[in-house]
Amino acid sequence: MSYSGTSIYFAIASLISCIPALAGIIARWYAYKWTGILLYFCSIVFLFLSVFFYVSFRLVKHGTPFLLELLDKLNRVLQPVVSKIANTKVVGPIISVIVKANFFAWFMILLLSDQVMRALVTRLVGHHASQRNYSIVNAVDPQFPLFDKLLDENASREGHAKKFNPKRQSRPEYSQSIAYTLAVASKLAYEDVGLVRHELEKDGFDVKRTFLPLGFKNACAYIIEKDDNIFLVFRGTNPMNIQNFVTDFNIGMTEIRSPSGVSMGRVHKGFWEAMGEPDRSPTTTGQHTPPQRGATLQIELNAASLQRTVVSTVQAAIDIGKFTVNELISHVSDPIDNSWIGYDRDVRHHSLYAQAEEWIMALIGHQNHLHPTDDEAVELNDYPSTRHPSSPRRKQLYIAGHSLGGALATVFLAKMLQSESPLLNHFGGLYTYGQPKIGDAEFTRAFYPEFSNKVFHHAYNNDLVARVPPFFGYHTPPGTLVFIDSAYSVTLYPPHPHTNEPVPVRPISYIHLSGLLNANVIRRLSQESWLRVTFRLLFPFFLNDHFPSDYVNSLRKGTLNWVIEGEEGSHGGTSKDDEESAVGMSSTSISMETKATRRHF
Known part of the structure; x- marks a missing residue:
C-alpha cells in the first residue's frame, strides 16, 4: 500500500469510526446515557481494528514468503502425527469429544447471551405488554x-x-x-412463545384450541x-x-x-x-406410526429381600451412569435448543414435519389418521376438536x-x-x-x-x-x-x-x-x-x-x-x-x- 493509499485508508477508517460516535451523541441527546457510552466504545474499537488490520496487512505482505515456507514445513511435520492420532482408538475420540464439547460450551454461552441481549434491548425499548423481553x-x-x-x-x-x-x-x-x-x-x-400467544390472542386467533409451538433440534415453528x-x-x-x-x-x-x-x-x-x-x-x-419417543430411563427397584435390594440398587446405579454418559455425549455432539418450547419437552426425536402434520390434520378434522397414545396427546397439548360442523368453507393451510x-x-x-x-x-x-x-x-x-x-x-x-x-x-x-x-x-x-x-x-x-x-x-x-x-x-x-x-x-x-x-x-x-x-x-x-x-x- 503506497503512502497515498495509506492516507486514504486511514481517512476512510476515521470517517467510518465517527459514525457510531455520532449515533452515540444522538442517544445521549435522547437521554440514553449508557447506549451513548457503548457507541463511543464501538468507535474506539473500530479505530483500533483499523490500525490492527493495517499492521497485519503490512506484516503479511512482507512476511508472506517466510510464512508460507513455515506453514509448509509445519504441515509436513504434523501430518503423519495427526493421522496416527486420528486412527487411535482412545486418543483420537477423546480429542474429538473435546472439540465438540468446546463447540457445545460456546453454543450454550450464546443461548444464555440471547436472554441477556433481550433484557438489554428491553431496557432501551421497554417491556412488551405480556412483560416479555423483545x-x-x-x-x-x-x-x-x-x-x-x-x-x-x-x-x-x-x-x-x-x-x-x-x-x-x-x-x-x-x-x-x-x-x-x-x-x-x-x-x-422470533419472539418468546408467551409473547407470540399474547399477540395472536389479541388479534382474535383461536389460541386456546389451536395454538401449538413446535421445536425440533434447533428449528422452531408454531x-x-x-x-x-x-x-x-x-x-x-x-x-x-x-x-x-x-x-x-x-x-x-x-x-x-x-x-x-x-x-x-x-x-x-x-x-x-x-x-x-x-x-x-x-x-x-x-x-x-407413533413417533419415536425421547430417550427415557425407567428404574425398577426390588426390595423383596436383602439380596434383591442390593442387586437392583447396583444395577440401577449402573443404568443411571450409562444413561447420563450417553445423553451427555449426545447433547455435546448434536446440541439442541429447548428455549422455544420449554426444557421439559423432547425436541430431538419427534421431527418438525411429523409434529406439524399431525396437529394440522387434527385441526382439519382428519383425526382418523391419528392414533396417539395418552402421553403423546399430552405432549402435543391434547389434539384439538374436529372442525365445527357449521364451518362454511374448506379449511386452508x-x-x-x-x-x-x-x-x-x-x-x-x-x-x-x-x-x-x-x-x-x-x-x-x-x-x-x-x-x-x-x-x-x-x-x-x-x-x-x-x-x-x-x-x-x-x-x-x-x-x-x-x-x-x-x-x-x-x-x-x-x-x-x-x-x-x-x-x-x-x-x-x-x-x-x-x-x-x-x-x-x-x-x-x-x-x-x-x-x-x-x-x-x-x-x-x-x-x-x-x-x-x-x-x-x-x-x-x-x-x-x-x-x-x-x-x-x-x-x-x-x-x-x-x-x-x-x-x-x-x-x-x-x-x-x-x-x-x-x-x-x-x-x-x-x-x-x-x-x-x-x-x-
Whole structure:
C-alpha cells in the first residue's frame, strides 16, 4: 500500500469510526446515557481494528514468503502425527469429544447471551405488554399488528384489471392482505412463545384450541388457526443460536426422490435435515406410526429381600451412569435448543414435519389418521376438536417464514409433495420473506404449476440473503418472485408460462445509492426508531434490507403491481440496471397496477 493509499485508508477508517460516535451523541441527546457510552466504545474499537488490520496487512505482505515456507514445513511435520492420532482408538475420540464439547460450551454461552441481549434491548425499548423481553431482531420495530383494515377492504373488492388467457398463463393466487399478515406472523416467530400467544390472542386467533409451538433440534415453528385458515409459521435464524448458523452453512446438497423413485432434484442438506422426516411411510395412507419417543430411563427397584435390594440398587446405579454418559455425549455432539418450547419437552426425536402434520390434520378434522397414545396427546397439548360442523368453507393451510424460516417453509411443502400428504388438498399458499436458495433447477421444477401458482417468495430491495448461495448449482426458489423496491413498489414476476421456470431476483448493485444514501430510505428515517437508525449506521445496506420489519412495512404501505410474461400484445421488457429494477427478463412482459387481490380473510 503506497503512502497515498495509506492516507486514504486511514481517512476512510476515521470517517467510518465517527459514525457510531455520532449515533452515540444522538442517544445521549435522547437521554440514553449508557447506549451513548457503548457507541463511543464501538468507535474506539473500530479505530483500533483499523490500525490492527493495517499492521497485519503490512506484516503479511512482507512476511508472506517466510510464512508460507513455515506453514509448509509445519504441515509436513504434523501430518503423519495427526493421522496416527486420528486412527487411535482412545486418543483420537477423546480429542474429538473435546472439540465438540468446546463447540457445545460456546453454543450454550450464546443461548444464555440471547436472554441477556433481550433484557438489554428491553431496557432501551421497554417491556412488551405480556412483560416479555423483545428479541434483538424486532427491537427496532416492536409492533405486531397482524391485520390492516385498508388491505382487508381492498381484498374484499376482488376483481381483475385484465382478462388472462388460461391456456397461456394461470394467474398466481396472490393476496397482499394474506402476504402482510403472514409477514407479521413470521416476524412474530422470533419472539418468546408467551409473547407470540399474547399477540395472536389479541388479534382474535383461536389460541386456546389451536395454538401449538413446535421445536425440533434447533428449528422452531408454531401453528395457529383463524376463520378456517391454518397458519404454519417457521422461525428464522436466531442471531444468538450458533447451531442455526451451522444449519445455514451446511450448504452441501442431498438428492431427494418421490415415493415412486423419481428424482426431485438436490436440496440444501442443512435445511432438509432440519425439518426431519415423516413418522409414517410416504406410500401408506390412512395409517400412522407413533413417533419415536425421547430417550427415557425407567428404574425398577426390588426390595423383596436383602439380596434383591442390593442387586437392583447396583444395577440401577449402573443404568443411571450409562444413561447420563450417553445423553451427555449426545447433547455435546448434536446440541439442541429447548428455549422455544420449554426444557421439559423432547425436541430431538419427534421431527418438525411429523409434529406439524399431525396437529394440522387434527385441526382439519382428519383425526382418523391419528392414533396417539395418552402421553403423546399430552405432549402435543391434547389434539384439538374436529372442525365445527357449521364451518362454511374448506379449511386452508398457509405456510410462511422469514430467512431460515422461509427455507424451512419451502422444505415443508417439498416434503408434503414427496410424501403425498393429505394436506396437499388443503394447501392455500406458501409465502416466504428473504429466503435463501434451497435447491437446484430440478428441485424447482418438482413444484408443478398447480402448486407453484400458490408459492410466493418475497425479496426486499438489496436483501443479500435472498440471493445466496450463488454457487454449487443452487437455483431460484420455486413459484412467483415478489420483488419490493426501496419505494415500496410490490411487483409480481410469475414463472414462465410454458416451462414454469421461476424468474430470478436481480443481482445486488454496489455502485448505486443504497441504504442511508437512498432517497426513499432517507424520507422514512423520521418515522423509524432511533435504534433502527443506529442499525442502519452500523450494518451495511444489504443486511439492513433483510430485517423482517421492512417486509412488513412495505407490504402494508406498498403498491401492488403485476408483471405477466408471455401475454399477447405485450411490449418488450428490459430491466433497468439499478436498485429499483427487480429482475433481468429475457422474455416480453406487461405491467399493470391493481389493488385487487385473489383471496382474502
